[in-house]
Structure formats: structure tokens, C-alpha cells
Amino acid sequence: MEYEPAENRYAGKMQYNYCGNSGLLLPRISLGLWHNFGDVDDFGVATDMIKYAFDNGITHFDLANNYGPAPGSAETNFGKILKNDFQSYRDEMIISSKAGHEMWPGPYGDGSSRKNIMASINQSLRRTGLDYFDIFYSHRYDGVTPVEETVQALIDIVKQGKALYVGLSKYPLEQQRIVYEELQDSGVPCIISQYRYSMFDRSIEQGNLALAAEYGSGFIAFSPLAQGLLTNQYLRGIPENSRAAKSTGFLKVDQVTEERIAIARQLNEIAARRGQTLAEMALAWVLKDARITSVIVGASSVKQLGDNIKAIDNLLFSETELSEIKSLISSI
Numbered sequence: 001m002e003y004e005p006a007e008n009r010y011a012g013k014m015q016y017n018y019c020g021n022s023g024l025l026l027p028r029i030s031l032g033l034w035h036n037f038g039d040v041d042d043f044g045v046a047t048d049m050i051k052y053a054f055d056n057g058i059t060h061f062d063l064a065n066n067y068g069p070a071p072g073s074a075e076t077n078f079g080k081i082l083k084n085d086f087q088s089y090r091d092e093m094i095i096s097s098k099a100g101h102e103m104w105p106g107p108y109g110d111g112s113s114r115k116n117i118m119a120s121i122n123q124s125l126r127r128t129g130l131d132y133f134d135i136f137y138s139h140r141y142d143g144v145t146p147v148e149e150t151v152q153a154l155i156d157i158v159k160q161g162k163a164l165y166v167g168l169s170k171y172p173l174e175q176q177r178i179v180y181e182e183l184q185d186s187g188v189p190c191i192i193s194q195y196r197y198s199m200f201d202r203s204i205e206q207g208n209l210a211l212a213a214e215y216g217s218g219f220i221a222f223s224p225l226a227q228g229l230l231t232n233q234y235l236r237g238i239p240e241n242s243r244a245a246k247s248t249g250f251l252k253v254d255q256v257t258e259e260r261i262a263i264a265r266q267l268n269e270i271a272a273r274r275g276q277t278l279a280e281m282a283l284a285w286v287l288k289d290a291r292i293t294s295v296i297v298g299a300s301s302v303k304q305l306g307d308n309i310k311a312i313d314n315l316l317f318s319e320t321e322l323s324e325i326k327s328l329i330s331s332i
């Protein structure tokens with residue numbers, strides 16, 4: 001049966017924030033396709049999650065060339081979902097992709113050279129069947145390519161109509177500033193910066209977040225649930241089918257430490273007092289900072305996604321809650 005999105009998809013609880021100084025509105029909750037959309041995953045569940053997201057006001061879907069496994073298959077599968085069910089809704093969607101991590105063999109399939117970025121966006125457009133990406137990112141600073149070379153490739157991508165906006169991901173402070181400066185001067189500003197941020201990883205508080213704000217870049221947090229550690233998943237061991245249990249998952253068993261789980265259990269008690277699940281509170285904690293445009297969540301079921309969207313119901317924290325949380329997470 002043909003998919004018809006919920007008529008009230010924008011009348012629900014989803015909130016939208018301007019992405020930095022740009023005119024682009026992003027939903028506070030975005031959906032990432034790093035895990036659970038590859039060829040090893042259930043295409044039916046993947047399709048249901050995209051439909052559920054869209055029905056609930058999630059307009060932003062985050063991809064990268066190498067998401068899978070196999071690398072590239074998340075883009076291919078998302079392309080199939082778009083073709084089957086979303087052809088009439090492209091203008092209601094923000095679709096992002098990235099280049100910069102290892103993707104194909106040989107010297108040009110990795111890194112942030114102009115060669116890699118230009119070839120990669122063409123491949124990503126073919127896999128997804130899209131005419132253009134809304135946002136295209138340099139996925140990382142590769143430590144060698146001059147930032148100016150990568151920046152020029154991003155500018156040209158916009159000029160060629162292959163992306164509407166550009167962003168950076170995980171750049172160290174020094175290179176992050178150069179990207180902002182160079183892009184600003186070119187008239188193609190860096191509208192978004194994507195970094196890991198959660199109660200378990202607050203390194204961006206050391207400067208990346210403030211620098212993005214200084215240059216008017218929006219900021220989107222990835223792995224806000226610490227890949228599931230900040231949910232009820234691991235409170236009683238490692239469940240079958242969880243990311244840590246799967247050989248294809250990026251969360252390794254040795255990252256599910258006793259110390260982290262003990263803290264997660266105590267955070268879970270604070271969440272319960274707030275009438276939230278731990279996942280909801282973990283997302284609310286990231287979103288409480290006005291400089292955070294959106295969080296990119298991952299999910300392996302519609303149920304998880306539903307829970308994550310509920311975070312928006314309560315983004316406010318009392319001073320007592322904040323200091324309790326701070327003292328729990330300060331040792332991590």
C-alpha cells in the first residue's frame with residue numbers, strides 16, 4: 001500500500017531550530033543511519049523507522065558514504081526507501097552525507113583530498129538516487145590535506161549544485177577555525193558542525209562548541225546516547241541483538257565498563273524522578289544548551305525512536321538535578 005505520511009506531522013511536539021546564522025530549520029531530534037540501515041539489517045524495520053520519523057516531524061536524516069555494512073549500503077537502502085515512499089516529499093526533507101573516512105580501496109578512497117571528496121559525493125548521489133544533498137560534510141580532518149584544499153572542494157560542490165549547504169565534522173580546534181574563516185570569506189558559510197557530545201563525552205566543551213557559536217555555525221551532536229550506554233539497554237548486562245553484542249557494531253564490549261554502567265544506573269534514578277527514561281534525559285541534557293541545534297540519534301526500532309522523541313517534552317533541569325548529574329559524570 002502506498003505510504004501516506006501523517007497529516008499532522010508538523011502539528012506534534014517536534015521543535016525546530018535555525019541552524020546557526022543560516023535560514024535552515026532543523027528538527028531538534030535528527031535521525032542517523034550509521035547503524036541499522038545497512039545490508040546486514042532488516043529493511044522493513046529500517047523503512048518503518050524512516051516513516052515513523054517523518055510522521056513525527058523528524059525532517060533531517062544523516063548519512064555518510066561509508067555507513068553500512070557493507071560500506072555504502074545505508075545510502076543505497078535509504079535511496080530505495082526514498083524511491084518507494086518519499087518521492088513526493090523530497091522538499092520536506094533535509095538529507096546529509098559526508099566524505100572523509102575510508103570507503104574504497106587505493107589511495108583515493110580515504111581522507112579529505114579534493115579527489116576523494118569530489119568522487120565521493122558523486123558516488124553518494126548515485127547510491128541514494130538524489131539530485132543533491134541538503135548538507136554535505138567533510139567527515140574529518142585527515143591530518144595531511146591542507147584545509148584550504150578541502151574547503152575549496154566543499155565550495156565547488158555547492159557551486160555545482162550538488163549540495164545546498166556544507167559542514168565539518170570532528171575537526172580539531174585549529175583547523176576548525178580555518179574552515180570557518182575560509183568558508184566565510186568565500187560566501188559559502190559553514191552552517192553546521194557535527195561532533196560527538198553526551199553526558200559521557202563532553203570534550204567539545206573545551207572549545208569546539210564555543211568556536212562554532214563564535215562563527216555562527218549551528219552545532220549537531222552525534223552519539224548523544226553514547227551508542228546506547230546512556231539508555232536502559234545495558235543496565236542489567238549486554239542484551240542479545242544490542243549494538244555491543246553485534247560483531248558489526250562500533251560499540252565494543254570493553255566499552256561497556258562497570259564504572260559507566262554504575263553511573264548509568266544512578267542517572268536512571270534521576271531520570272525516573274523527572275518522569276523520563278534514561279534515554280530521554282540523556283537527550284534533554286544535550287539539548288538544554290541553546291547552542292546545540294539538534295541531536296542525531298540512532299535507533300534499532302520504532303519503539304526506541306518514539307522514546308527518543310519524547311525527550312522534547314521536558315528539556316528543563318533544576319539546579320539540583322544538574323549538580324547531581326555533574327557530580328556523577330565528572331569522573332568519566
Ligand SMILES: NC(=O)c1ccc[n+]([C@@H]2O[C@H](COP(=O)([O-])OP(=O)(O)OC[C@H]3O[C@@H](n4cnc5c(N)ncnc54)[C@H](OP(=O)(O)O)[C@@H]3O)[C@@H](O)[C@H]2O)c1
Pocket residue numbers: 031032033034035036062063139169170194195221222223224225226227228229231232233241242243244279280296297298299300301303304305307308
Ligand atoms: N560525524 C561522525 O563522525 C559521526 C560518528 C558517529 C555517528 N554519527 C551520526 O550520529 C548518528 C547517531 O549515532 P549513534 O547511533 O551512535 O547514536 P546514539 O543515539 O548515541 O546511539 C544509538 C543506539 O542507542 C540505542 N538506543 C537508541 N535509543 C534508545 C532508546 N530509546 N532506548 C534504548 N536504547 C536506545 C540503540 O542501540 P541498539 O542498536 O543496541 O538497540 C541505538 O542503535 C549516526 O547514525 C550518524 O548519523 C556521526
